[in-house]
Amino acid sequence: MKLYSHPGACSSASHIALLEAGLDFELIKVNLHSDRKLPDGRSLVDVNQKNSVPVLELDNGEILTENTAILQYIADQNPSSGLAPANGTWERYRLQEWLSYINFELHAGIGPMFRPDLPDEIKSKALEKFLGKLAHVEDALTDNDYLTGDQFTVADSYLFIVLSWTAMFDVKLSPNISAFQERCMTRPHVVTVKAVAA
Ligand SMILES: N[C@@H](CCC(=O)N[C@@H](CS)C(=O)NCC(=O)O)C(=O)O
Structure with a gap:
């Protein structure tokens, strides 16, 4: 493929x-x-x-x-x-819940920051809202290495990439989220993908 x-x-x-x-x-x-x-x-x-x-x-x-x-x-x-729990299980719906959150609230939420046509005022409001949405992620990572527990899933790979965009802005991420980023960077495949240039 x-x-x-x-x-x-x-x-x-x-x-x-x-x-x-x-x-x-x-x-x-x-x-x-x-x-x-x-x-x-x-x-x-x-x-x-x-x-x-x-x-x-x-x-x-x-x-x-x-x-x-x-x-x-x-x-x-x-x-x-282990990238996703089996279809039809409760755990799979939890994963889908996270994927939706990342896709709509986080990915789409930070989207305005990449729009050169938008005024700074709109962008700073979008960034503020995005950071507010991260509170739920910070909370989920309190006792878990990854979003759904100890297992790295596709939701984590998606979250990791969306979070990586915040490095382009003046943003300080909260402790559990920063630790999550560092944890992901201990995974060789994450490091490989981060190293691929456009
Ligand atoms: N709804 C799509 C959105 C994908 C998306 O936003 N991709 C961006 C890159 S992160 C893109 O290709 N943007 C180019 C464009 O929309 O013109 C999805 O979730 O896969």
Whole structure:
């Protein structure tokens, strides 16, 4: 399968997940800041009508988009990786609860910070709201190494990437969240993905 990713963007969460799951894949780098041309001459929009990453292309030609779907698909390809609890279990719904929170409240919440067209006033309000949403994460990490307990899951890979964006702004993260970031950075696959440049 192929992962279309802009290194450092949300698609890096899927990159981490693919490595953690030990799956065979090809990384197709897409530069979102340029013309989004792909190595084969097509454009990102030819593969994904939404013109965004991540995109997962399966060997049978199926195209899957959206972080929350792709991350769960990857996890399910190797259940022994522990990247997601089994489908239909209560623990799986907990994971989905986190994936939704990260996708909507955190990922979309920090989005305005990357919009050059928005005034600073709107951006600082968005950042304040985003930091407020992190209180729930800080709380969840009080007694847990990772969001759902001791096991690193795809929710953690997604959270890690979204948190990494805060380094671009004048933000001091709370203690449990900072410890979570350091813990993730002890994982060799996380370090590998962080080192991939656009
Ligand atoms: N709803 C999508 C959003 C993905 C998304 O926001 N991707 C960003 C990178 S982090 C992107 O490709 N932005 C380019 C654009 O929207 O033009 C998902 O959750 O997968």
